[in-house]
């Protein structure tokens with residue numbers, strides 16, 4: 043049984059038909075990349091899984107249980123974490139406070155904090171600063187560790203490398219690779235080399251439909267299979 047499975051999912055924003063029958067599976071322990079051009083529905087797929095934008099047709103299954111139409115907080119409580127695209131952090135809280143509020147009740151805050159700082163030593167250095175005053179790269183690190191310390195079974199990660207300098211991208215990639223040893227990851231990423239490097243399998247989305255999928259070790263990033271769907 044897959045950890046996550048989408049079955050012929052259709053999702054709309056108002057009258058706009060965004061996902062047109064998306065089916066995909068993520069098995070426990072995998073990193074699965076979802077790639078495709080801007081606007082093809084990658085973020086909407088993550089929002090559909092979280093039931094922030096529930097599908098009008100089709101089903102979302104988590105550990106074999108139908109979660110279609112569930113409340114988003116129920117999906118989160120069931121162990122699905124989200125690292126959204128726009129680095130959602132609390133800008134007026136310090137780095138440390140941002141980490142604290144991401145740790146689920148009953149979990150050891152000190153251990154979580156240590157883990158976060160080991161992953162990104164930069165954050166330890168800036169732990170008493172308001173998160174809003176950090177650089178873009180540091181804010182992304184904070185967004186990622188907030189996902190990390192959330193103790194999730196499945197982490198949905200949206201465009202973690204977007205707008206970051208190459209050196210930071212490589213630190214972010216290392217952190218995600220470390221995360222992936224403990225957590226299943228569904229990764230939306232436009233940086234194809236990065237996506238293929240981190241992931242075991244991929245799906246290509248185009249105009250709201252899955253148009254290709256496979257093992258990442260079967261392909262490289264200038265493969266014709268990607269050029270068709272990813273070039274502008």
Ligand SMILES: Nc1ncnc2c1ncn2[C@@H]1O[C@H](COP(=O)(O)OP(=O)(O)OP(=O)(O)O)[C@@H](O)[C@H]1O
Nearest residue numbers: 055056058060078079080081082083084085086087
């Ligand atoms: N809240 C919304 N209301 C209406 N349309 C929306 C909304 N959010 C997204 N869309 C539209 O839905 C389509 C899919 O958007 P989505 O964000 O899922 O794409 P994406 O593949 O993640 O691309 P990007 O990398 O640009 O975020 C786009 O045409 C977008 O303009």
